[in-house]
Amino acid sequence: MDNPFKKILQDEKLPVYIKDRVIDNLNFIKLSLDVSELYTVKVPQALGSVIGESDKKKEQELIEKIINAKKNENNDE
Amino acid sequence: MKVNLQNNNFTTMTDEDLVQMIVHSGNTSLFGILYDRYAQKVYSKCLGFAESRDVAEDLTQDVFVKLYLNLKKFRGESKFSTWLYSFTYNHCVNYSKLVLKKxxxxxxxxxxxxxxxxxxxxxxxxxxxxxxxxxxxxxxxxxxxxxxxxxxxxxxxxxxxxxxxxxxxxxxxxxxxxxxxxxxxxxxxxxx
Missing domain, CATH: 1.10.10.10 (Winged helix-like DNA-binding domain superfamily/Winged helix DNA-binding domain)
Structure with a gap:
């Protein structure tokens, strides 16, 4: 005997506006993820590299000062 | 990334290739193509589990939002349509658990x-x-x-x-x- 449950067809149409709701939701989620990535990953990275560069500059200046000081000492002798 | 859906062959792409592109680009317009292919089938399944059309519409919307966020979990071990069917089924069963719990x-x-x-x-x-x-x-x-x-x-x-x-x-x-x-x-x- 055939199972009538298998022949049940859901012929109701999905309203068109659901697609807009889905895509709007996804765009909002994407924006939220991008913004949170910006503040948690990108900004700290940028700050890290800026601070790192200024540290390198200072380090270089210090090394140069020491070298110059030693040169001056040698010249005085 | 803006995609010109008309000038490209995205609409004729296989589901699996389309999924790959969506995972890499995160493009919601491409996801719209996937939605158009399966929304009616997902809705029909949701209707079986829901007590009203409104609930079935909400379930369908939730399935697609969750799907977008979980697309990278599709490894291509089965056909995308089969994977989506069990994804939808699991979502509806989880919803049913709440209904029955009450x-x-x-x-x-x-x-x-x-x-x-x-x-x-x-x-x-x-x-x-x-x-x-x-x-x-x-x-x-x-x-x-x-x-x-x-x-x-x-x-x-x-x-x-x-x-x-x-x-x-x-x-x-x-x-x-x-x-x-x-x-x-x-x-x-x-x-x-």
Whole structure:
């Protein structure tokens, strides 16, 4: 005997506006993820590299000062 | 990334290739193509689990939002349509768990079960003898919790054990609910 449950067809149409709701939701989620990535990953990275560069500059200046000081000492002798 | 859907062959791409592109680009317009291909099928499945059209629409929307966020989990081991079917099914089953939880009274049910089992059981032959049109009408009138169990058993061919595991309920509770749902559907069917 055939199972009538298998022949049940859901012929109701999905309203068109659901697609807009889905895509709007996804765009909002994407924006939220991008913004949170910006503040948690990108900004700290940028700050890290800026601070790192200024540290390198200072380090270089210090090394140069020491070298110059030693040169001056040698010249005085 | 803006995508010109007309100038590219995105609409003729296979599901699997499209999924790859969406995962890499995150493009929601491309996801729209996937939505167009499967929205009606997902909605039809959700209708079986929902108590109203509004709920089925919300379930469909949730499935697609969740799908977008979980697309990278699709590894291509099966066809995308098969994977999406079980993804949708799991989502609907999880929703059903909430519906059934609201009415769950295991202790009372066990007592009720003893009383109900004393009634004569409706056989599968009796169920299979129902006509499709009237059965569909009767399913539209029955409670959501009864409809879910009937559809899982007779439309999706799930065993009592599988239904019990999916809905996180005891097998005896499922047997009792199925027994009651069969009685109810036949009652409603005969009253039409």
């Amino acid at each position: 009415r769950r009274r295991e202790e009372d049910l066990n007592e009720e079960y003893q009383d109900l089992m004393a009634d004569e059981e409706i056989t599968d032959e009796e169920i299979f003898a129902l006509s499709v049109g009237k059965l569909q009408e009767a399913l539209g009138q029955i409670d959501a919790e009864d409809k879910i169990i009937l559809l899982m058993k007779y439309q999706d061919d799930k065993s009592i054990k599988e239904i019990a595991q999916m809905l996180e309920m005891g097998e005896s509770a499922i047997k009792m609910r199925l027994h009651r749902a069969k009685k109810k559907i036949v009652e409603i069917y005969n009253s039409l």
